[in-house]
Amino acid sequence: MEIIEVDAYYLPADFRSQVNAFRTEVYQDEDITIHLKIPQISRPFVEALTDHLKKRRETYLASLPIGKIIDVLDEASRRWLEKDYPPRKLALKTIPAITHFSREVVEASIDVEMESSLREDIWRALCSEIKNPLFLDDFQYSPELGGYSRAFGPKLILSIFSENIPALPHLLFMRSVLLKAACLGKVAAGEPTFAPLYLKTIEEIDPEMAKSMAVLYWRGGEEEIEQAAFHQADAVIMFGGVEACESLRKKIPRGVKALLHGHKLGFGIIGRKGLGRQGLEELAARVAYDCSMFDQQACLAPHIYYVEAGGEVSPQAFCRTLAEAMERLNLKMPRGKISPGEASAIHQLRTKYELRELNNEEVLLLASPHGTDWTIVYEKDPGTFSPSPLNRFIRIYGVEDIFQILPSLKSIAPYLQNAAVAIGDHRERDFIRRLGELGLARITSPGKMPVPSMMWHHDGISPLASLLRWCDVEKKDREDGTEKK
Amino acid sequence: MKELPEEVLDIDQKILSYVHRGTDHQDSEEFNRLALRIFELQVKYIPIYRRYCEKRGIHPENISSWDQIPALPTDAFKVMELAMLPSGTVRTFMTSGTTKPEERGKVHYDGGGLRLMDATIYEAASCFLFPDNVKTTLLIIAPSPEIVPTMVMAYGMNRLIEYFGTSQSRFLIGKEGFDIKVLLDELRRSEAEGLPITICGGSFGFVNVFDYCREKGLRFKLPPGSRTLDAGGFKGKSREVKREEFVSDCEDFLGVAKDYCVNLLGMTEISSQFYDNTLRNAFKGINLPKAKINPPWTRTLVVDPDTLAPLPPGQTGLLRHFDLANRGHLLAIQSDDLGKITPEGFEIYGRTRDGDARGCSLTIDEMTQIRT
Numbered sequence: 001m002e003i004i005e006v007d008a009y010y011l012p013a014d015f016r017s018q019v020n021a022f023r024t025e026v027y028q029d030e031d032i033t034i035h036l037k038i039p040q041i042s043r044p045f046v047e048a049l050t051d052h053l054k055k056r057r058e059t060y061l062a063s064l065p066i067g068k069i070i071d072v073l074d075e076a077s078r079r080w081l082e083k084d085y086p087p088r089k090l091a092l093k094t095i096p097a098i099t100h101f102s103r104e105v106v107e108a109s110i111d112v113e114m115e116s117s118l119r120e121d122i123w124r125a126l127c128s129e130i131k132n133p134l135f136l137d138d139f140q141y142s143p144e145l146g147g148y149s150r151a152f153g154p155k156l157i158l159s160i161f162s163e164n165i166p167a168l169p170h171l172l173f174m175r176s177v178l179l180k181a182a183c184l185g186k187v188a189a190g191e192p193t194f195a196p197l198y199l200k201t202i203e204e205i206d207p208e209m210a211k212s213m214a215v216l217y218w219r220g221g222e223e224e225i226e227q228a229a230f231h232q233a234d235a236v237i238m239f240g241g242v243e244a245c246e247s248l249r250k251k252i253p254r255g256v257k258a259l260l261h262g263h264k265l266g267f268g269i270i271g272r273k274g275l276g277r278q279g280l281e282e283l284a285a286r287v288a289y290d291c292s293m294f295d296q297q298a299c300l301a302p303h304i305y306y307v308e309a310g311g312e313v314s315p316q317a318f319c320r321t322l323a324e325a326m327e328r329l330n331l332k333m334p335r336g337k338i339s340p341g342e343a344s345a346i347h348q349l350r351t352k353y354e355l356r357e358l359n360n361e362e363v364l365l366l367a368s369p370h371g372t373d374w375t376i377v378y379e380k381d382p383g384t385f386s387p388s389p390l391n392r393f394i395r396i397y398g399v400e401d402i403f404q405i406l407p408s409l410k411s412i413a414p415y416l417q418n419a420a421v422a423i424g425d426h427r428e429r430d431f432i433r434r435l436g437e438l439g440l441a442r443i444t445s446p447g448k449m450p451v452p453s454m455m456w457h458h459d460g461i462s463p464l465a466s467l468l469r470w471c472d473v474e475k476k477d478r479e480d481g482t483e484k485k
Numbered sequence: 486m487k488e489l490p491e492e493v494l495d496i497d498q499k500i501l502s503y504v505h506r507g508t509d510h511q512d513s514e515e516f517n518r519l520a521l522r523i524f525e526l527q528v529k530y531i532p533i534y535r536r537y538c539e540k541r542g543i544h545p546e547n548i549s550s551w552d553q554i555p556a557l558p559t560d561a562f563k564v565m566e567l568a569m570l571p572s573g574t575v576r577t578f579m580t581s582g583t584t585k586p587e588e589r590g591k592v593h594y595d596g597g598g599l600r601l602m603d604a605t606i607y608e609a610a611s612c613f614l615f616p617d618n619v620k621t622t623l624l625i626i627a628p629s630p631e632i633v634p635t636m637v638m639a640y641g642m643n644r645l646i647e648y649f650g651t652s653q654s655r656f657l658i659g660k661e662g663f664d665i666k667v668l669l670d671e672l673r674r675s676e677a678e679g680l681p682i683t684i685c686g687g688s689f690g691f692v693n694v695f696d697y698c699r700e701k702g703l704r705f706k707l708p709p710g711s712r713t714l715d716a717g718g719f720k721g722k723s724r725e726v727k728r729e730e731f732v733s734d735c736e737d738f739l740g741v742a743k744d745y746c747v748n749l750l751g752m753t754e755i756s757s758q759f760y761d762n763t764l765r766n767a768f769k770g771i772n773l774p775k776a777k778i779n780p781p782w783t784r785t786l787v788v789d790p791d792t793l794a795p796l797p798p799g800q801t802g803l804l805r806h807f808d809l810a811n812r813g814h815l816l817a818i819q820s821d822d823l824g825k826i827t828p829e830g831f832e833i834y835g836r837t838r839d840g841d842a843r844g845c846s847l848t849i850d851e852m853t854q855i856r857t
Contacts, residue, residue, distance in 0.1 A: 358540070
């Protein structure tokens with residue numbers, strides 16, 4: 001039995017002495033025991049910390065050139081991509097033990113997150129949102145304005161992490177420091193270890209930058225602490241359930257910008273042109289990846305794949321090929337352990353489909369040979385969007401014509417986020433336009449659903465630009481305040 | 486109502502005799518014989534169940550023990566009619582828990598099946614709720630079967646009135662809702678007359694009564710022998726109340742002794758009921774830990790939630806029930822309740838599906854809630 005002590009917090013080096021009391025939470029997995037170290041915190045502590053973070057930002061991060069910031073972030077991602085990097089090796093023990101994701105899923109997760117967080121991605125994200133990243137450093141000439149503009153980020157961003165995607169918290173730290181904002185992260189009780197490890201990496205690379213970053217652990221609803229944090233922040237970014245986001249929205253003080261990423265639903269579409277015998281296995285492997293990555297727990301994951309009839313391969317035959325791909329992927333990247341409730345929900349739902357299949361309805365149930373590892377159910381599109389119980393349970397809905405699904409999507413439009421589309425003929429463009437109008441924020445290809453680029457307008461907004469404040473100087477050639485005659 | 490086939494009447498007779506032997510015996514051999522015979526009939530009469538068993542290679546002739554009988558999960562009743570004699574249906578009960586009628590499970594009873602249920606209600610209550618063999622006024626915090634004909638709890642409570650209640654017994658939830666004034670009057674009368682009463686109903690109904698008493702500063706001291714029977718738990722309710730809190734509220738607000746607060750696990754899919762042993766033990770002077778008890782005509786197993794393989798006693802998993810009185814639909818039912826087998830009986834920790842799902846998912850209910 002290996003015992004690992006790990007921090008559920010990160011404090012700036014010059015602030016660590018402020019904590020003297022800790023408690024320990026113990027997580028037990030098969031052969032690992034995690035002792036999670038959690039500092040005892042109070043409202044005054046949080047106020048002092050946020051004050052400290054803002055001061056350190058003022059003296060360093062606020063004037064650090066954006067190019068240097070990107071260097072640090074790029075280097076951090078590169079270190080995390082090294083298989084032998086000790087914090088990565090540690091995270092590959094702690095995250096599976098606490099979240100019950102398989103080690104393979106966590107490893108894949110770290111890789112996809114970090115691979116999309118390298119220098120070029122960061123530059124492109126900045127360019128896509130604010131055209132010229134140097135606006136963040138100083139006033140830059142803007143030909144459209146015919147003057148000079150500069151972008152100012154928030155002083156302090158509070159980020160509330162979720163537990164459903166290992167290694168995602170780094171994205172919110174990256175966004176914060178790119179805006180030259182100090183950042184305080186609140187880890188999720190369900191996955192509290194990655195964020196502190198990531199900030200230690202930042203500290204290794206640029207100790208001064210790390211002094212404006214911190215991670216704390218508190219339970220949602222700890223009013224005192226939460227209120228202190230909200231009142232100190234200029235912006236709040238949150239990932240969480242619909243209800244958690246709604247209740248938080250009410251608590252955030254007026255004037256504090258809030259980006260709330262509530263739970264969303266994804267789906268995929270394969271048109272008849274896309275269903276040829278050639279490339280079928282490849283397509284199935286891609287769909288299997290969409291359904292299996294993060295054990296389907298990300299907002300990005302599909303609940304349903306709509307498959308159009310009339311192609312060279314029938315939707316049912318596609319399901320059978322998909323089943324092989326799901327099993328192959330499960331051997332390579334096993335699903336994590338799930339709770340009794342999650343397993344029970346899968347068994348209950350499987351039985352409903354199995355009975356309908358036995359009743360000679362046009363229904364198919366294909367399931368992992370063992371336990372609840374993966375499930376595929378096929379039926380004709382019933383006209384309503386039914387969420388999956390997750391954990392690699394995918395519904396395949398057969399449709400005569402792909403445009404028929406639009407009404408059922410419309411009924412849940414506010415919750416739709418992400419779709420993989422492979423129609424493959426002239427209708428694709430029109431269909432994508434309709435999805436855009438419905439409110440989707442990202443349309444991609446099968447196999448790409450779990451890995452959005454850093455350039456993505458997350459939930460339809462510009463995650464960086466929307467937190468900026470601009471200052472425009474309407475003076476043209478001379479900087480002494482006099483206009484050229 | 487159609488006449489039931491001879492072989493069904495025959496097995497019903499045997500089950501009835503077995504149930505009416507009461508709860509103080511452990512005739513496992515007869516239980517096994519009856520279970521296998523019921524399974525044989527269910528496989529014969531319910532084609533979809535037959536196919537389900539065949540797919541798993543299980544036939545009545547190749548199993549020898551009740552625990553090999555394939556169980557269907559409760560949700561099966563949401564998609565299929567799983568009655569042995571659908572044309573003989575005299576009563577249909579529906580599961581609750583969703584606002585959409587098409588997603589509610591339906592369990593059909595033929596006349597024989599209903600008689601079996603009645604017998605289990607009588608025998609189980611005689612043992613676990615009225616071991617002292619008293620007749621009391623039963624006040625039911627639930628709507629009557631006339632108002633909710635498909636609610637199995639209302640049906641069962643009505644039977645309790647018939648078997649164990651005085652003529653003053655009544656249902657307290659009418660078309661206009663719960664009239665707490667009637668309950669308070671009855672409580673005062675019981676106090677004044679010194680005649681014990683029995684209050685039955687949904688667990689959450691009791692909590693509403695306690696909340697009301699707390700708010701109004703009311704406390705009752707019901708005469709000794711008064712008792713409560715609550716069922717249903719707190720599924721789908723905004724507030725969870727711990728069992729200890731519930732029992733101490735019963736004592737504080739109603740003056741009902743702790744051991745006389747009895748909880749019952751009842752399920753629409755299961756004809757029999759599983760009572761706490763507290764009142765029976767108190768009455769018999771037995772000092773044993775609290776548990777839900779399997780009356781002799783039932784068995785409960787705990788299975789691994791992922792593989793559904795049986796687990797040894799003491800381990801936590803999903804409860805799987807076997808009930809001879811389920812002759813009319815399915816003997817073996819896989820619940821989604823989490824629990825474990827104890828030396829006395831079993832413990833239930835509640836429905837697994839409430840609130841332990843992770844991930845970025847939404848239920849349709851959640852979506853409709855937020856939108857309205």
